[in-house]
Amino acid sequence: MKRYRNGEIWDFEYEMPLADGASGVVLGLDGGTTTTVCICMPMNPFSNSQIESLPILARAVAGCSNHNSVGETAARETLEQVMADALSKCGSKRSSVRAVCLAVSGVNHPTDQQRILNWLRDIFPSHVRLYVQNDAVAALASGTMGKLxxxxxxxxxxxxxxxxxxxxxxxxxxxxxxxxxxxxxxxxxxxxxxxxxxxxxxxxxxxxxxxxxxxxxxxxxxxxxxxxxxxxxxxxxxxxxxxxxxxxxxxxxxxxxxxxxxxxxxxxxxxxxxxxxxxxxxxxxxxxxxxxxxxxxxxxxxxxxxxxxxxxxxxxxxxxxxxxxxxQVEPAVGAAWLAWNSFMKEFQ
Amino acid sequence: MKRYRNGEIWDFEYEMPLADGASGVVLGLDGGTTTTVCICMPMNPFSNSQIESLPILARAVAGCSNHNSVGETAARETLEQVMADALSKCGSKRSSVRAVCLAVSGVNHPTDQQRILNWLRDIFPSHVRLYVQNDAVAALASGTMGKLxxxxxxxxxxxxxxxxxxxxxxxxxxxxxxxxxxxxxxxxxxxxxxxxxxxxxxxxxxxxxxxxxxxxxxxxxxxxxxxxxxxxxxxxxxxxxxxxxxxxxxxxxxxxxxxxxxxxxxxxxxxxxxxxxxxxxxxxxxxxxxxxxxxxxxxxxxxxxxxxxxxxxxxxxxxxxxxxxxxQVEPAVGAAWLAWNSFMKEFQ
CATH class of the missing domain: 3.30.420.40 (ATPase, nucleotide binding domain)
Structure with missing residues (x-):
């Protein structure tokens, strides 16, 4: 886990209690060309049919995170900041995260996907499952309860x-x-x-x-x-x-x-x-x-x-x-459902 | 006649002889989205049928002068500089100019035309005839020997x-x-x-x-x-x-x-x-x-x-x-022919 180079984004984690007893959280991000939304949900072992009753623990909003529009560096900063905001709002930290689904516009090619995965890998502990998709996939998941x-x-x-x-x-x-x-x-x-x-x-x-x-x-x-x-x-x-x-x-x-x-x-x-x-x-x-x-x-x-x-x-x-x-829900919720579903599938 | 604010563009005029015995010159400009060309021709009283035999006294080239693309200030600087270059190359100065035809892309409306005319008026002595057109008009004139x-x-x-x-x-x-x-x-x-x-x-x-x-x-x-x-x-x-x-x-x-x-x-x-x-x-x-x-x-x-x-x-x-x-000639020559023709018509 790297600290961010300006040393501020993740500072809130140092002020939180060491013990983190809950079963963890998932993050869902919808990064569009105008706004980026990050949703934090609990990783409770609900069955699939109840996914729509998972509560939203926190919602954070930032600007454009399409690397084609604002450049790689700005896109990464925006995404990292909005995830930190969501975790900070609900009193969680990176070590509590079980899975992240980042659905962002401008992912048009496997190389885009891999580049973003590599970079997410630097932010989170190695046990965190990471999924990177085009933002359209979050919109699909928002209508199918997280099923692809x-x-x-x-x-x-x-x-x-x-x-x-x-x-x-x-x-x-x-x-x-x-x-x-x-x-x-x-x-x-x-x-x-x-x-x-x-x-x-x-x-x-x-x-x-x-x-x-x-x-x-x-x-x-x-x-x-x-x-x-x-x-x-x-x-x-x-x-x-x-x-x-x-x-x-x-x-x-x-x-x-x-x-x-x-x-x-x-x-x-x-x-x-x-x-x-x-x-x-x-x-x-x-x-x-x-x-x-x-x-x-x-x-x-x-x-x-x-x-x-x-x-x-x-x-x-x-x-x-x-x-x-x-x-009935926004795409970022679809992304969180997708993170939840993908995680459950891998560990069933 | 204003001097340019950076005080350099027209400096060459001070080093030229005071007397200017010739019958003057015309300037034709073709300002496109990639390059701007300025042609200087003599204002000799040829008849219309001989316009294609007018010699080119000087040709100067600069970058984009479309105010929609580079902004008003940059477009004006480019146009002023390319005219100064053409005059300087053939040993003429602004007081020798009889007519200028400035054909520039981005002139889509009478207000565009008037704005550019007002600004040209500041550069040249009041007796100089000024014509501002869309750059398409210079291309037309290049095929019709300066006739509209x-x-x-x-x-x-x-x-x-x-x-x-x-x-x-x-x-x-x-x-x-x-x-x-x-x-x-x-x-x-x-x-x-x-x-x-x-x-x-x-x-x-x-x-x-x-x-x-x-x-x-x-x-x-x-x-x-x-x-x-x-x-x-x-x-x-x-x-x-x-x-x-x-x-x-x-x-x-x-x-x-x-x-x-x-x-x-x-x-x-x-x-x-x-x-x-x-x-x-x-x-x-x-x-x-x-x-x-x-x-x-x-x-x-x-x-x-x-x-x-x-x-x-x-x-x-x-x-x-x-x-x-x-x-057979470039649009800037068409613009110079247009300046020549328009001037001759007004003073016939």
């Missing part, structure tokens, strides 16, 4: 589909960012809407009520000003915040907005279909049941034009056994 | 179509950057190709030879690594540099690459069509002749799959009077 089985579709600012079979095969689709065509995401929908405004203005596309609605929302007076607006700060979340405007225009009957949402439904459904087919989640006859966990602002029921519902309708046509789930 | 008439299509890293009628009406299409759908550009072509590789890999799209060709070009071993590669440096030019790979794959018969290039042709042609129609460049019967100046790496004749030629074929079907021109 089925598919999750996330559509917020970005989008990804991720799935697991019961025997541990995994597959993903999308989740590669807007440069690489995540067009069903909130960013994708909003960028298509902005493009439609520019095309209507310069004569390449049909006129649309998106023009007046988006200009009003952004406080701009002409579509030309949108160019400067996007250059000024091309952050994906800032652009994705325009999704409700697109939904409103579609609900009011705008054809261009409607087509953008229909395209987005197709894109999102195609990600799920790709994962389900590669993993054979639907069984050999294509009618097997499997859970589809739906997460993210784009999939939440918006008034009449419900993107999530349309995606499920589209997927049901191909896979009648799909069982959609909208989780 | 017809349409220019630029397709390099980005793309824009820009046109003028003889009585001074202007229109543009695209040129809004990748967020806003410039999909016919080099960036657009390459981003679609990278997307096709990701989609083939995760099961959303057909397999394609783009996968092996692009991975080899980038020195990567798996499509998953492309995600990290784009995050590492999402500069448009770095991505657009993959266009030759896409062209090679299409030439070798890859369907996915072929479709990407065909889509790009449609996108580029639709930009030209939008401008020609809005300005009525093709006359009332749609058969009138007008120049179409073609500029940029994407439109240059690549081996067999010639994007520029396909765009012209596509446009000829709608506007049989289109006369395509591939300029």
């Amino acid at each position: 089985h089925g598919c999750v579709l996330i559509a917020g600012t970005g989008t990804i589909a991720y799935g697991f079979t019961e025997d541990g095969k995994e597959a993903r689709a999308a989740g590669a960012g807007p440069v690489l065509g995540d067009w069903g995401s909130g960013y994708g929908i909003a960028a298509q809407a902005l493009t439609a405004v520019i095309k209507a203005y310069d004569g390449r596309g049909s006129s649309t009520t998106l023009t007046s609605s988006i200009l009003q929302k952004l406080g701009l007076s002409s579509p030309e000003e949108i160019i400067g607006w996007t250059y000024a700060d091309p952050s994906w979340a800032r652009i994705a915040a325009l999704v409700p405007v697109v939904v409103s225009c579609a609900e009011a009957g705008d054809e261009v907005a409607n087509k953008i949402l229909l395209d987005s439904v197709q894109q999102l459904a195609s990600s799920v279909k790709a994962v389900v087919e590669r993993l054979g989640l639907c069984g050999e006859d294509g009618k097997g049941t499997f859970p589809l966990v739906m997460v993210g602002g784009v999939l939440e029921a918006n008034k009449r034009w419900d993107i999530g519902k349309e995606v499920i309708n589209c997927i049901s046509k191909h896979f009648p056994g799909v069982q959609s789930i909208r989780p | 008439h017809g349409c220019v299509l630029i397709a390099g890293t980005g793309t824009i179509a820009y046109g003028f009628t003889e009585d001074g009406k202007e229109a543009r299409a695209a040129g809004a950057g990748p967020v806003l759908g410039d999909w016919g550009s080099g960036y657009g072509i390459a981003a679609q190709a990278l997307t096709a590789v990701i989609k083939a890999y995760d099961g959303r799209g057909s397999s394609t030879t783009l996968t092996s060709s692009i991975l080899q070009k980038l020195g990567l071993s798996s499509p998953e690594e492309i995600i990290g590669w784009t995050y590492a440096d999402p500069s448009w030019a770095r991505i657009a540099a993959l266009v030759p790979v896409v062209v090679s794959c299409a030439e070798a018969g890859d369907e996915v690459a072929n479709k990407i290039l065909l889509d790009s042709v449609q996108q580029l042609a639709s930009s030209v069509k939008a401008v020609v129609e809005r300005l009525g460049l093709c006359g009332e019967d749609g058969k009138g002749t007008f120049p179409l100046v073609m500029v940029g790496g994407v439109l240059e004749a690549n081996k067999r799959w010639d994007i520029g030629k396909e765009v012209i074929n596509c446009i000829s079907k709608h506007f049989p009077g289109v006369q395509s021109i591939r300029p």
